Amino acid sequence: MTNKAADAAAVKKDVRRTDISKRSIIVNKLGIYIVVAILLVVGLIIKQGDYVSIDNLRSILSAVALTGICCAGLAFVVYSANFNDMSLPMTIALSGMMAVQLIPFGIVVSVLGGLAAGTLVGVVNGVLIGKFRANPIIWTLAFNLVLSGIVRVAWGGSQIYPDVVAGDSPAALAAAEQFTSFARTYFLNGSLPLMVVVMIVLFVVAYILLTRTKFGNQLKIVGSNYEVAKLSGINTSKTIILAYVFCSFCAAVTGIFYASQTKIGAYSNGEGYDFSCLTAVLLGGMMLSGGKGTIVGVFGGVLVVGMLNNIMTLIGIPTFQQYLVTGLVFLFVVWLNTNSERKLGRA
């Protein structure tokens, strides 16, 4: 009798909320766009009207596009609970160099070759990590080193230039011209670069893949709980392989645009991309423990990273101080990320 009364009292006292309010969902999903708005205001205060001028917006978007294309892919790897793809830098470099090297065979072969080389990296990563459960960080670090060795040995440690590779034949020179014009193509009276269009297309593809397909649903379960996914009959290795392949495909696209923009194929092309892309993805609300986050959020994260860099350059913060700020921002974001996971009782 008394026990039951005590139980009833305990039940009454328990006022923990189990429902999730609509407002918190919106803040969670679109919180990053509040930061975007704040940065926009900060930019306006610093630069007055110039900040929202077409020129500056275009420069932000162009600067963001390369990171953004890469992030659309990396989001899948983070989502599948594999933390980070440390072989991004060399994937970018390899696909760029491959594309430049194949220019004499025509522009189509060049682009397809670059994409294929990058995607192959994803296949190897995916098989090793998805099928054989290698440690994702150590394997991708090791494979990055192998790729760096291959690229340096194959090209003798030197840089290659599209117009030099093309040689004397007019067809190849035209292809080289076309290749370097990729990053310099603009739509809508020069306000919308091709890179930004590609980035948006890839983000839309990523959004559809993640939310509207069987693969996306399976990836969510694989990312949230690998064992459960396996026991419920999901082909986990196939899912993770697909995630890595998409990541490397996006990295290959980045590599081709990078080589096209700088007119150079070099082994140092993608340096630092593993770090900056992870920052953007985590800023966008992807959880390191996997299975949580949205592509819309990641897009916001990419914008924030781009605007932050832009504002730092506008204020005139030197490169070295920028390293410090990026590092601290990264750590702060990761701390926030981990902290919210701990509140949910995970990690």
Next chain:
Amino acid sequence: METTKKVKLNAGFINDYRAYIFLAAVLVAGLFANNFYTVFNFTSIFNSSALYTFIGIGFTLCMIAGHMDLSVGYMATLGAIMVLGMHTLSGLPWAVSFIIAIGVGALFGLFNGVLVAKAKIHSFIATLGTQFVIKGIMNIYCNGAEISVKGDYGLTDAMAVTVPVLPFSVYFLITLATVVIFAVVLSKTRFGRNVYILGGNLETAWLAGIKSDKNTIVIFMLSGIVCGFGGALYAVYTGTATPTLGEKGIAPLMVALTATIIGGTDINGGKGSVVNTFISILAIVAMFSVMTTIVGKFEMQILFIGIALAFCVIYETLSKYNKQKTIGLRPNLYNEYKKETGRQRI
């Protein structure tokens, strides 16, 4: 349990002595290289292995405890910059400069440790961020420029003095002493045992009453200290320090990682030895020396060290994958299967 033991029986010897086998293979390959077996060459191998050894010790220590410290390379660079900055730019005596360099290393180790132990951030993610913080601070301090000892070569010369008979310089002897100290600390002290237990099973460690947070912070601090000290010694030995140390060519971090994994340290922690890491670093540096004579291309070194690392990771992964397959199988059924098909694996 029975089945898993039988599967990995013959692989056990290779797994435990991988570093020594690698070293033996390199020494055999050295027979075909000109001037490999000379005192001068061995002195240079020992001297160039010193920086990697310090970084490798820090990395192995963290990995035994189940963490990854990706900031070790920058930590060493910071130590190099600090010691010469304090001595040359600020005019402090060597002893004080060394203490400051080590102290700064310890400070960033503490920073890493707090991020990992208290904020519960994955160690490789946390140290990936710390890398950039260190890079920024270091470059702000030295303004991105090289610092040299500026004519004060007393200590540099003293470190290059070789011991009679053996091809050991004072620099290498200090390295050797550090390896011995860390090997003894890891195998003979309570702290060392705690490191292994923390890496092997965090829950067991907690139940055994080990203060995991405190020990993790100490481990990261030790890693910072040993890397700062190694970087400082390297800077004094070479007479210069640049903030891009190791960015051109092979990053010291990758050498440390390769050596740690070849040395048999478990990726998930709980197993490993500083001595094995040291032996594999010697083997890697000797391999560089052999390859310089035979192939003569710097790029080939990167490819070979990469292939060695990838091979080891694949080997570990596959053996773990096969082990996982036999877990939960009934031993008698497994034995029948083996008898019928003659195959070891399923």
